Amino acid sequence: MQQAIAILDSGVGGLTVVKEVMRQLPQEKIIYFGDTARAPYGPRNAEEVKLFTTQIVEYLIHFNPKMIVIACNTATAVALEHIRTLVSVPVIGVITPGARAAIKTTRSGKVGVIGTEGTIRSGAYEKALRMISPQLEIESLACPDLVTIVENGIFSGDRAHNIVERSLQPLVDCPIDCLILGCTHYPFLIDEISDVMGPNVALISSAEETAREISTVLYHNNALASSNSEPVHHFFCSGEPVIFKKITEAWLKDHIYGKPVVWQVPKFGEN
Template sequence: MQQAIAILDSGVGGLTVVKEVMRQLPQEKVIYFGDTARTPYGPRPADEVLTFTNQLVDYLIQFNPKMIVIACNTATAVALEQIRDRLDIPVLGVISPGARAAIKTTRSGIVGVIGTEGTIRSEAYEQALKTISPTIQVHSLACPALVPLVERGLYFSEEAVDTVRDSLQPLLDKPMDCLILGCTHYPFLTEAIARVVDPEVTLISSADETAREISTILYHRGMLATTKDIPVHQFFCSGDAEMFHLITGSWLREQLLGTPVVWQVPTFV
């Protein structure tokens, strides 16, 4: 049986990583878990986020995946090292790939970061950026209104543009040349964000960069799928299955076309 790449998130945000994985690695099987019943993780205490992340990992491990991807910036900041310490398969987060992409992109050495309250409070992006480039300047901003907007499926609405404009207002006058979308929900809002920020500001999606790193790790470890069979993807959520199915089907329409999919709602939460 083909081993899968297991991807988890606090909700639907990790689907942005799934989309890039399916685009770059179409032969790979994906198992995705969105903890939609308990989203967002950003405002929650770190110990609660750690508990929830471990629960999702424990559930996914039963499927014998070859890699775990924590496609949630808040969970990455809190739980990545602990999960890595207890598993013997590769475990990847979304913060380091986004930070490296920003370092490669910036010309001015001034970078903006938007994320959940938990991610911004952890200063994980600032630490990752300064580890690579100690002189870099970072402007960080928590945008708690954005995740609920995406979870409601409103990412292409005029309400999205208004909410993004209000949320990003404190950053708009800052001298930066790239902006890290430091939450995997935020690429859903790329169009709205692009309408609000200076057109000279490059948007950095941690989701895109994470998918590239997944590909690199699997290649160098000789773990890429070798079968030519069409993979059967599995999607799990802990909350509203109808909304989850709707958003997933819309976001991954091209990737899932003609592909077998299994949808399930676990009862462990």
């Protein structure tokens, strides 16, 4: 039986990572868990986020995954190292890949970071960026309202644009040349964010770089999928399943349309 890559997030944001993994590694089976009942994680304290992340990992480990991906910046910031002590499989977060992509992209050395309150408060991106490139100038901004509209399936239109514009206003006149979307929900709004920030600011989503890291780790562990059969993906959410399924199907489109998919609303401790 093919082992899966387990990917978790506070809600639907981690689907941006799922989409990129499906594009780069189409033979891999994915088990996705969106903790929609307790989203967003950003306003919560670090211990609460660590507890929720641990509960999800303890649930997912029953499915015998070959890797766990914490596709939530807030959870990566506060729980990544803790989760690594709990499991024997590789655990990957989204912050370091995103930081590496920004360093490759910036020409001026002036980088912006937007994220949830928890991610920005943790300083995780600043630490990751300066660990590689200490001379960078970094402007960070919490944009909690963006998660809320994405979780409600609002990605475009006047309401989305107005909220994005209001949220990003403090960064518009900053002399940055790239902006890290430090929350996996934000790529859902990439068109609106691009419109507000303008053509001279490159937008950095960690999803593509995270998928590359997943591929590299699996390759070095000789764990890439070898089966030619079509993988059956599993999608779990802890809250209302209707909007979760609607957003998932809309975002992943051709990657899952007409293909076998399992949808579940789990209870912790059961598989």
